[in-house]
Amino acid sequence: MIKSGLTALLLLVFSSTAWANFTVEQSPEGLIITPAIAYQSAAATLDGPYGMQQLSFTRGQQILIPLPRLDGGYKYQVVLTPVLTPAQIQARDAARQAGENIEVIDSATTITSGSFAVISGGFALPLIEATGDLDEDNPNAPVIPDPQPRVVITPVGTDGVIGGSLCVGFDCPPTPNFGFDTYRLQENNLRIHFDDTSTPGGFPSNDWRLLANDTGNGGDNLFALEDSTAGRRIAIFEAGAPANSLFMDSAGDIGLATDNPVVEFHIADGDSPTVRLEQNGSAGFGAQTWDLAGNESNFFIRDVSNGSQLSLRIRPGADTDSILIDSDGQVSVGGSPPMLDSPATLLINARNATDPVLIAESDTDAVLLTLQNNGDMLLAGTLAQLSRRDSKEHFTRIDHQAMLAALKGLDISTWNYKHQPDSERHLGPVAEEFHAAYGLGTNPQHIATSDMAAVALASSQALLFELEAKEQQIAELEDRLQRLEALMVKVLKQEQNQDSQQIVNR
Numbered sequence: 314m315i316k317s318g319l320t321a322l323l324l325l326v327f328s329s330t331a332w333a334n335f336t337v338e339q340s341p342e343g344l345i346i347t348p349a350i351a352y353q354s355a356a357a358t359l360d361g362p363y364g365m366q367q368l369s370f371t372r373g374q375q376i377l378i379p380l381p382r383l384d385g386g387y388k389y390q391v392v393l394t395p396v397l398t399p400a401q402i403q404a405r406d407a408a409r410q411a412g413e414n415i416e417v418i419d420s421a422t423t424i425t426s427g428s429f430a431v432i433s434g435g436f437a438l439p440l441i442e443a444t445g446d447l448d449e450d451n452p453n454a455p456v457i458p459d460p461q462p463r464v465v466i467t468p469v470g471t472d473g474v475i476g477g478s479l480c481v482g483f484d485c486p487p488t489p490n491f492g493f494d495t496y497r498l499q500e501n502n503l504r505i506h507f508d509d510t511s512t513p514g515g516f517p518s519n520d521w522r523l524l525a526n527d528t529g530n531g532g533d534n535l536f537a538l539e540d541s542t543a544g545r546r547i548a549i550f551e552a553g554a555p556a557n558s559l560f561m562d563s564a565g566d567i568g569l570a571t572d573n574p575v576v577e578f579h580i581a582d583g584d585s586p587t588v589r590l591e592q593n594g595s596a597g598f599g600a601q602t603w604d605l606a607g608n609e610s611n612f613f614i615r616d617v618s619n620g621s622q623l624s625l626r627i628r629p630g631a632d633t634d635s636i637l638i639d640s641d642g643q644v645s646v647g648g649s650p651p652m653l654d655s656p657a658t659l660l661i662n663a664r665n666a667t668d669p670v671l672i673a674e675s676d677t678d679a680v681l682l683t684l685q686n687n688g689d690m691l692l693a694g695t696l697a698q699l700s701r702r703d704s705k706e707h708f709t710r711i712d713h714q715a716m717l718a719a720l721k722g723l724d725i726s727t728w729n730y731k732h733q734p735d736s737e738r739h740l741g742p743v744a745e746e747f748h749a750a751y752g753l754g755t756n757p758q759h760i761a762t763s764d765m766a767a768v769a770l771a772s773s774q775a776l777l778f779e780l781e782a783k784e785q786q787i788a789e790l791e792d793r794l795q796r797l798e799a800l801m802v803k804v805l806k807q808e809q810n811q812d813s814q815q816i817v818n819r
Contacts, residue, residue, distance in 0.1 A: 335391070335425040339436045343380040344389065344429070350422060352393040356594065361387035372396070381431050386531055390426040394594035405597055416596045423595040430531020437531040502528050506541065526552075584608070589617075632664070687732045698763045713775030719750040720772045741765070 336347040348355070355370040359378055362385040370376050378389055397405065401417040408415040430437035467473040478491035482500035491497065498505070503525040511518040520541035527533050534552035539545065550558075560568040568574030571581035580586040587606035594600040604615035614625040627635075637645040643655075647662035647669065663669040663686040670684035683691040724746055727738045741760075742750075748757040753764040 334422045337425070337427060339429070341380070341435075342377060344378040346376040346378070346391050346425065348376070348393055350393070351396040352423070353396050354394045354594070355391060356394075356600070357389060357391045359387060359389045361385055380434075380436070382434070384431050384433065386428065386430050386533070388426070388428045388533065390424065392593045392595050393423040394600070395423055395597055397597045401597065409598075418595075418597055424593075428527065428531065428533045429529075432531075498525075502526075687730075696762070698761075700763070711771055713771065713778055716751075716768070716771045717775045717779075720768070723747065723750050 334349045336349070338345045338347070346357075351372075353372055355374075355376050357368040357370070357376065357378055359366045359368070359381070361381055362383050363381070368378065376391060378391075381387060395418050397417060404415065405417045408417075478489070478495050478497065480486075480489045480491070480497045480499055482498050482503070484500045485497075489497065489499070505523040507521040507523075509518045509520055522539040522541045524537050524539055524546075526535060536550045536552075537546045538548040540547050555570060557568060557570055557572040560572045560574065562568070562572075562574055566574035566576060567578050569578075569580045571579055573579075580588070585606050585608040587604050590603045590605070592598055592601045600618065602617040604613075604617055606613060606615065609629065611623070612627040612629075613623045616622045616624050632648055634645065634648050637648075639645065643658060643660060645660045645662065647664045647666075661669050666686060668683050668685055670682070671680060672682040673680050679693065680691075681693045685691070723742050725740070725742050727740050729735055729737050729739060744754075744760045745757045747760050747765070747768075748754055751764070751768060753768075754761055
């Protein structure tokens with residue numbers, strides 16, 4: 314530790330930090346980060362006085378975070394997308410197919426982060442940490458331990474009691490003013506280490522550390538919980554965070570930026586409180602980021618990775634059950650209709666709307682389809698039904714004469730639907746008689762437009778066949794008449810010749 318008030322000893326070389334899977338070096342160009350594991354790609358973020366900068370690197374490229382030009386404190390994070398083995402890829406894809414969440418690789422080995430400071434266009438040089446007093450006249454002299462350490466030791470197995478407050482650290486004054494503090498750490502590097510010396514055999518023995526602030530020049534002001542055995546900070550609180558940044562009440566409800574959480578997890582913010590879901594590629598899956606947020610205009614889901622499009626939006630004031638997904642998968646739109654026992658997958662409640670369903674062209678606002686609340690459907694184009702040959706089976710030839718006979722007995726009249734005014738007239742048969750006459754369709758309450766058109770076609774075809782038969786009959790009669798006429802002419806000529814011969818003979 315460096316004793317307060319002494320001149321800081323500076324290293325005149327650039328620093329290098331080694332983590333389990335990364336080496337981080339400072340160079341005149343910037344931070345050089347070298348992973349110890351194979352990776353497919355890497356993404357880095359640098360947050361500082363000018364905002365956040367994002368960098369990307371492909372396999373084989375040097376991961377270099379350029380030295381910022383502006384002086385100030387900076388934080389960085391590097392996320393690797395690892396190279397996966399075929400077995401890992403198979404396990405990953407199988408998990409996705411099954412809807413399960415797995416990590417085919419430990420994401421803790423693919424992420425590193427840290428902080429640094431820039432002063433006068435270069436990295437701020439780090440301080441040497443000491444374990445005792447420094448010789449002010451000779452900074453390079455070996456560290457000399459305190460000859461009279463103020464330590465109270467009790468025999469092993471004997472409890473110790475301190476009746477007053479306790480100050481620990483190089484900078485504790487002879488007569489501290491504790492105020493209400495019972496225990497105080499006072500020096501320039503503050504750590505509490507929990508060293509579990511449990512022996513093997515199933516007993517937990519992980520070491521932990523509470524720490525306040527980074528030790529290096531330009532580091533962050535923070536309070537952190539560190540997994541000392543793994544060498545990772547697993548919870549960090551930065552200085553300057555607003556009041557009630559994290560709050561848990563007596564019921565276990567958690568509040569972010571509020572000291573009055575009213576539900577299990579309560580987020581308060583002055584502008585669009587947001588939850589971000591970021592798949593960062595560290596586990597071998599593709600990067601994708603979603604935001605779940607709400608404000609006075611919308612509750613929305615934002616696809617951050619694809620242009621920040623708002624894929625789903627709900628306006629304030631929407632009715633209860635505006636969209637309802639039932640336990641059996643039925644989807645109800647516009648409130649729960651009274652037909653929830655219907656086998657339909659999608660149910661739409663008109664809610665007195667004139668047009669409960671309306672489809673329009675987004676660029677021109679031209680209405681393409683309208684389903685009105687009285688059951689009428691209006692189309693801006695044609696209605697086409699599936700009629701491909703390979704979609705059908707059990708073909709049976711029709712009896713055209715029977716079709717004509719059924720058509721002859723079918724009552725076709727004009728009428729109006731009961732929900733329509735008397736002046737709105739329609740022409741056609743009723744479904745019950747149509748079904749009885751032709752046996753078409755699934756029930757006697759409805760007529761398929763294709764069936765009605767087909768009946769008209771079949772009837773027309775039957776009439777065409779009759780017409781062809783009549784034309785054939787007429788042609789045969791005409792031919793017979795022509796032969797008879799020719800015979801009559803021949804007979805008349807013979808009679809005339811006989812009469813002429815008789816006159817000559819006289």
